[in-house]
Every structure is written in structure tokens, then in C-alpha cells.
Amino acid sequence: MQEFYIMDDHIRLHAKLEMPEGKEKCPLVIVFHGLTGHMEEEHIVAVSKGMNTIGFATLRVELYGHGQSGGAFKDHTMFKWISNAMTIIDYAKTLDFVTDIYLCGHSQGGLLVMLAAGMRADDIKALIPLSPALVIPDGARKGGMLGMTFDPNHIPDVLSLGPHTIRGNYFRCAQLIHVEDSIRKYPKPVLLIHGDKDEAVPLQYSIDASGQYENCRLVVVPDDNHCYDFHTDIVVRAIQDFLTETDR
Numbered sequence: 001m002q003e004f005y006i007m008d009d010h011i012r013l014h015a016k017l018e019m020p021e022g023k024e025k026c027p028l029v030i031v032f033h034g035l036t037g038h039m040e041e042e043h044i045v046a047v048s049k050g051m052n053t054i055g056f057a058t059l060r061v062e063l064y065g066h067g068q069s070g071g072a073f074k075d076h077t078m079f080k081w082i083s084n085a086m087t088i089i090d091y092a093k094t095l096d097f098v099t100d101i102y103l104c105g106h107s108q109g110g111l112l113v114m115l116a117a118g119m120r121a122d123d124i125k126a127l128i129p130l131s132p133a134l135v136i137p138d139g140a141r142k143g144g145m146l147g148m149t150f151d152p153n154h155i156p157d158v159l160s161l162g163p164h165t166i167r168g169n170y171f172r173c174a175q176l177i178h179v180e181d182s183i184r185k186y187p188k189p190v191l192l193i194h195g196d197k198d199e200a201v202p203l204q205y206s207i208d209a210s211g212q213y214e215n216c217r218l219v220v221v222p223d224d225n226h227c228y229d230f231h232t233d234i235v236v237r238a239i240q241d242f243l244t245e246t247d248r
Helices: 042-053 078-092 108-119 135-142 169-175 179-184 203-212 232-246
Strands: 002-008 011-018 026-032 057-061 098-106 124-130 158-161 164-167 190-195 216-221
Touching: 002 078, 011 078, 026 042, 026 078, 026 108, 042 057, 042 098, 042 232, 057 078, 078 098, 078 108, 078 169, 098 108, 098 232, 108 124, 108 135, 108 179, 124 232, 135 169, 164 169, 179 203, 190 203, 190 232, 203 216, 216 232
Parallel strands: 026 057, 026 098, 098 124, 124 190, 190 216
Antiparallel strands: 002 011, 011 057, 158 164
């Protein structure tokens, strides 16, 4: 395992690269966490290890304002995360061992990889959004998210997001995101995974998105929540099967 930082516009992004055993060249999966998350969460580590087991390298990265990366949480926006993702994809393309690049992200990271894949369809072989937080742009436009409410036409400069403070710019940026535009621009294979007891993002968002993609498989994890606390094994197996098929 290699641990290092990737620079994006003077912000240090904490990264860990893990290689499968006995491979000199192999595909790489870039793995992103979600809102308030980090790269060492159990579900992030589990899916990454599952990918390594079947011969895929993984690059886990903590994004602006999260984990050991630079920037303050309260200042982060999806636009900053999109910039991070573009820089990380550019970095991955410089790695000599990489045969193909895949994207995987959980929650807000799932929304991020859906946006990034549409922007970089030529570079991304397949896409794996996990419980993608499509509720974020929808909630920003409607004025409600994760229990908070606000006037979407007059967003306060600072809001409370659970125990965290976040600037209104987070929601102002999210209002401008229309993920359906990115979905239309990504015709390659997509694996969408979502728990049917997700308490943060209703399953219907992924059902709707799966129908909009040209080439998408939706796996619904029974009796599981947003972070797959009960059936991570189902998530890992679904990802392994999908990656094995797309790598042929």
C-alpha cells in the first residue's frame, strides 16, 4: 500500500493506492467516500479489498474538507469535489500500470462519480455509484435535506448540517447540478447499488436513475441501510461480478 497526497489547486488530497498481488498491469478503481465520510469507513474498505481480491488496484481518496485532506468541511461544495475528481482522474492516467480506469463512489461520492463519468466518458470504462445521493440537488432546489429546511430562493450564508456547520454556497452550487445531463453522456456499463431501507437517500432515486442510463444494472440490497451495515457481503459480490464481466 502506498499513502501519499495529490495536489488540486493547492489543496492536498489524501490518497491510498493498493495493488492486487502478482499484478504488474491491471485496471484501477478510484473510490470516493460520501458527505462527512472518509476512506477508512467499513463499507469503503470492504469494497476496495473486494476489488483487490479479484485483480483490481484501488485508489481511495479523501476529498476537499474530509479526512486528512485539505480544506475546511464548511467550505466544501460539489463544484470543489468535481475539481478534485477531474484532477484525480488526470493523475490516474499517468500511472504506467493502469490498463483501464473505473469510478466508484458512495452517497455524495456516488453522485460525484455519476457527474464525473459524464464529463470523462472517454476515460472511464465503467461506473459504480453506491447509494448515490441524488437527493442533494433535489433537496437543494426544494429547500430541505437531512432534516434541515431553508428557503431555496434565499439560502442563508451559514447552516447547520447535523453537528456540522456548512456554508450556503454548498446548496447554491447543488441547485445547479442536473445529474440527468451526465447520465445521458455516459453509455458505458453502470452498476447501481442501493439498500431498500436506506434512511438517507430513498431507493426511488436509484430506481429512476437506473432507467435513465443506457446500460445499467440495479442491485437492491434487502433489509439494508445507507452504509450497508448488514449485508456488505452482497455489495462486494455484486461489485466483483460486475468488474469481472466488464474486464473481459
